[in-house]
Amino acid sequence: MGEVPPLTKLHEKYRDKGFAFFIVYVREAHPGENFPHHGSFEQKLAHARQLRDLERVKIPILIDDLKGAAHVAYGLLPNMIYLIDRDRTVVYKSDWTDAHELEGMCESLVRLDDMKARQVPIIRKGVSERLHWIPMDPQHRERIYRRSGEKAIRDYFNARGHLPYATDAERDKT
Amino acid sequence: MTHRTQIEDYNYSVFVGSEEFMAFRTLLPVGSSAADFEAKLLETGQRVQFSDYWKKGDVLIEFGSLT
Numbered sequence: 361m362g363e364v365p366p367l368t369k370l371h372e373k374y375r376d377k378g379f380a381f382f383i384v385y386v387r388e389a390h391p392g393e394n395f396p397h398h399g400s401f402e403q404k405l406a407h408a409r410q411l412r413d414l415e416r417v418k419i420p421i422l423i424d425d426l427k428g429a430a431h432v433a434y435g436l437l438p439n440m441i442y443l444i445d446r447d448r449t450v451v452y453k454s455d456w457t458d459a460h461e462l463e464g465m466c467e468s469l470v471r472l473d474d475m476k477a478r479q480v481p482i483i484r485k486g487v488s489e490r491l492h493w494i495p496m497d498p499q500h501r502e503r504i505y506r507r508s509g510e511k512a513i514r515d516y517f518n519a520r521g522h523l524p525y526a527t528d529a530e531r532d533k534t
Numbered sequence: 535m536t537h538r539t540q541i542e543d544y545n546y547s548v549f550v551g552s553e554e555f556m557a558f559r560t561l562l563p564v565g566s567s568a569a570d571f572e573a574k575l576l577e578t579g580q581r582v583q584f585s586d587y588w589k590k591g592d593v594l595i596e597f598g599s600l601t
Contacts, residue, residue, distance in 0.1 A: 435558030
């Protein structure tokens with residue numbers, strides 16, 4: 361999954377401002393010798409515990425069922441993120457965690473509460489769509505794949521034709 | 535498709551890179567109502583309903599796994 365520390369910082373900043381943060385534990389995106397695909401719910405639970413302990417995750421973890429009901433309903437990507445407001449509305453979604461952008465979204469909801477409290481008239485709910493570029497830490501990515509095992513790296517290479525922790529420049533060479 | 539096959543298809547043993555980005559982009563667009571689901575809370579082992587959380591406040595969920 362994406363890097364936990366930036367999300368943890370946001371969790372600490374916003375949990376007292378009416379936000380609840382969760383990690384939804386889903387299938388292994390890159391199963392390897394050390395952490396193979398899930399064959400039982402107990403195994404999935406054990407992997408989630410290991411994630412919590414290895415990455416010192418402070419954010420509560422929800423375990424999806426073995427068929428991935430929640431994962432399927434939200435779009436099946438391995439590191440996607442959603443922000444849902446108290447009216448059940450999806451106010452933000454991203455295919456990868458971008459802590460900088462997320463902080464802006466959380467601030468936007470805090471601002472909305474403030475506007476409502478001050479009875480500031482709101483013209484409309486605006487919708488925007490954008491591409492954003494998220495920096496990659498190759499060392500972090502390599503650590504995650506090595507944790508899963510050589511098989512995970514091999515499978516990724518077979519699927520994509522480059523190592524999972526290759527930088528843009530390295531990919532261009534292949 | 536049988537229950538067992540569904541589970542095996544979802545929990546693939548080999549990554550082949552067939553992530554469906556278009557499905558993500560079209561499902562639950564911004565402005566739509568979030569999907570409810572049941573899950574187990576790791577901390578307590580209790581089964582919880584996701585909707586119970588958004589009724590109390592804004593909720594952020596990140597999907598992920600060890601690998």
